[in-house]
Amino acid sequence: MQNESQPSNNEARAEAAFERLGTRRPKCSVPGCNESDWRALTGKHPHILCYEHMCAEQGRSTVEQQHTLGRKIDPDMEVTMAGNDHRIMDSYKDQWPKETRENPDGSPALLAAAYLRVPFDWLIMIAKRYLEPVFLWLEALDSLFCEKLGRRWWVGLGLPDIYSRRVEQ
């Protein structure tokens, strides 16, 4: 049935992926690997591997070339990236409007839109995968320090100010 294999929104795709993976909380089963983005995971619970670990298992490179704008628009523009990130970026690209993704007539407006979508997707990916874990980690660290050292744990430690919130009069 064509509708089932082409869900129309991201959540539906995620749900289909969760069914494929056999769990709603998928994670790479290799100890120490924290990959939990469904787009980058393969296999079936409990034998889930992230794409990179699957490549490693198969003796393939975990680093790949991604067609930045897609093969149909520019087959030569490539960038090297980690395998998992590649899967995620391609997944974002799948959600572009079909016209932008394929641009069969070479519309300059659609080409420009694609050019803008690329860094946009990058920003989202970097934010979700590289920035978000950091600030979440920092917040968890603060909770731990508060518990162990008290609410104003930084006082007296001699740490430099990162930000000054007070406007100097």
Add this chain to the structure above:
Amino acid sequence: MTMANNEGSTPLGPSDYSLTFDTETTTTAEQRLRVGNYQLRKKSVLIEEGLFYDPAALSIKERRRLQDYARRHHLKLRTLSEFTQEIFYRKAYLLNALIISFNLPFDLSRLAIRHGSGKGKKMGGGFSLTLSENWPPVRIKHLSRTASLIDFASPGGQRTGRSWRKKNWRRHVRRGYFLDVCSLAAAITSGSHSLDSLGRLLGTAHQKTEAEHGQELTAEYLGYLRNDVQVTYECFEVLATRYESFKLTATPVSSILSEASIGKASLKEMGVKPWREVQPDFPAELTGVIMSSYFGGRSEVHLRRVISQVAYCDFLSTYPTVSVLQGLWGFVTAKGIDWSDATEATRVFVESLKLGDLAKSATWKKLAVLVQVEADEDLFPVRGAYAESSSALSIGLNYLSSDEPLWFTLADVLVSKLLTGKTPRIKKALSFTPRARQSNLKPIDLLGNSGYRIDPASNDFYLRLIEMRSFVKQHKRRCNDEPVRERLESEQLAMKIIANSSCYGIFVELNVQEYARKQPVTYFSGDEKARTANLASIEVPGRYFHPLVATLTTGAARLMLGIAQSLAQKEGLDWAFCDTDSMALARPVGMQEAKFIRLVEKVRGWFEQLNPYSSGDELFKLEDYNFELDASHKQSPLFCFPVSAKRYVLFNLGSDGKPILRKASAHGLGHLLAPYGKDKAPSFIPVPRVALTKIGVRRWQHDLWFLILQAALEGRAELVDLGALPGFNEVAASRYAATRPRLLKWFAAFNRGKPYDLQVHPFGFLNAYQTRIVAQLIQADILSLIDERTGGQGKRPEAFKPPRAVSPFDFDPAVAVRDCFDRDTGEAVPPEMLCTYREALIRYHLHPERKFRGGDYTDSGPLERRHIRIPEVNGIQYIGKEANRWEERMHTGEDPDAVIRYGVAGGSLDQLREQVATACSKFGVRRVARAAGFSHSTVLRFLAGESELQAATVSRLQVAIAQLSSQRGESDAVLAQAREAKRT
């Protein structure tokens, strides 16, 4: 609700999304969708609410009103087609949302654009509903009044990629998650509810309101519809929260179809593996022996249609209790069961048994024995077609003699010994013992409370559960804090449900799978021989099927009643009736009341020696009905008037001599539509002093029993005048839903030529009626005329079969009845041929009890047990578990296929041929063949010895012959009545 997938991968459970919806329909036969409302939620937060409608079912004015309403209330408005595409499939299906409704099969069927029959092992016998051409259909299989299996069909085609196929992985088939709030409510509250009563019981923020259906669409009506959906969702939330408190985390709420689901979930939570998984090699022959010893609860009347003073006593949690006494938890948690010959030991045991031995709990631990007896006027449960004019089966404790040895539980053998003094002749006995305990059993904190910890490896689960429940109830009685009392009440109810649902029913669960074509089946029974039959309906054991536990449970429960009866007789007491776990001990005429009370206490006290519980609750307790209605807890004289098994009433006598009903049965009444409600109750009948929910009946049923009692008290027990009851001169109707393709087929003629929207759909409501006896007399007149003209030699037409009248639904019963037709012939049936409530119930209080002697219509007094002899030739028929389709039979008249008949035992085919030949010469070959449901040539070939019929086929022939004979007998009786009427 269904588990999403049984094809090799564990279902995920529903996502955070839910879709709650409701439909409102026309009030005419097709109950076509007019308008619906839905709520799409994520984690209980409403993200979209909308209305949907069938454009063809609304006028232009109504559509405008709908658009206006949607705009004012900021609701999405979609056509039915848009709703199914955009919401039902693109959202709910793709996002694995939980799809919620109250009476979900009905609502789903209103969305369908066409339907077909369900196929396959799981859904055969159900429906497949196409809601949209591009999406998988929804399959529904009706299981019971409150439960259905519902899922999405597989989309079809090869869906698993090659790499997965190589690894033997299969792609998950999206079956969806459906939750019928009606089913969940029945499971969690242990009762049947409408949305209205459920909302009130659960105390939801919104309550169902009233509306007039079938009128033009108004803003008020749309508000009513939206409110229904809101109430449905709120009920779901409360029930889901309650279920969550059970802490049965291994089973999601979406899998709870019934109380039995909760039982299974409890066992699963403790890591208890089903018996058939741990011992898959258990011999089928022995399973046949065990099943042949299985009977349900004992339900009997003894002092029929006499008013007697009684002490109504009830065993505490009977099935869990006898499980505890026999140590059956050991069997449930074992790695399997062993068996050994115990013939000699059992003979000695039974021979030497005294009543006092049964007061010792050690004796009960020895009851895990099945006994093959050569019955000779011994008292045993006998399953048979006791009613002459019917092939319906019932079970009676009767004197049995049989050439063929039969298997019973040791408990049943002891009952026979206790009540007759005679030891049955034991041919063989098998003793069963549990093997070692399963490993990986896990302790659980029941209801999440560490104070309610149960370790299945070292505790008897049922003992612990019943004790905990008692303590919780005692705590509640002492507590004054209302929220705490509510919590404790909820906890004790949950414990009751878990205990009842996990100790018996699931162990004898058999689900019928229906096939389009007959399948070859090998079956076993008491003689351990393998036989084959070709059947279209095949019983498949449920997951926790463990027939030894089931048969030992019910056998021991019957023993408890047998002991009570024996004790009562010893003390000079009588008994009026019994019903599975209760007995009404009767005061004999002439006995002083004080002596009666004292002797009842003596009988009850005997059971305390057996009481396994430390909670202080009595084992054989006096029910609340025996006490005054005020808080004095003073015993007051209680009376009963039993008519037949499960048909009785308990009452006090008021100071004015009028009966005050305390408990009554709705047996034989529940299927009828109420002729009137509380608001139209007659003023000449006093308002019930006890809440109707406590009595167990509706107001009109209460009033019926009141009149029956009044007549009995006035010494005219046969003459009950029902004419003054409101609505009793209207045509009596039963309402049910077309839950199976077979039922919907009755409306094939009605539906023919109509567009799908105007046809009666699956799960649409239908009415069934009874025909008047006078219609039979008219037919008898015709027969009489034929006889007169031909000197009795003429060819008689088919024995008269009263039309089986049904009609499509209409909100107004008076309108519905005008479209009445015979479901067999399609011929219209005029309303004049149909029984009124008065006529249908005129003999309610005279309902015969055929299981015993002295139980004919106007008989009253003590019944006598029958003496039943089972002949060697085809005396025994092998049948499936007879509970199949009892609801349908109740509503629509007897269904010969409701009991699966496998075949017959013993005898020679030559003797059978002779029997069939005699019948054919009496009734004609064609008639016999037609009554048995196969071709004329099949019968001829059998008679000519050219074919050997399957045993099951022979069984059908025998049943057909019996029915023809009884119809001939009935026709003759009616004919004689008609002739008599003519003469006078």
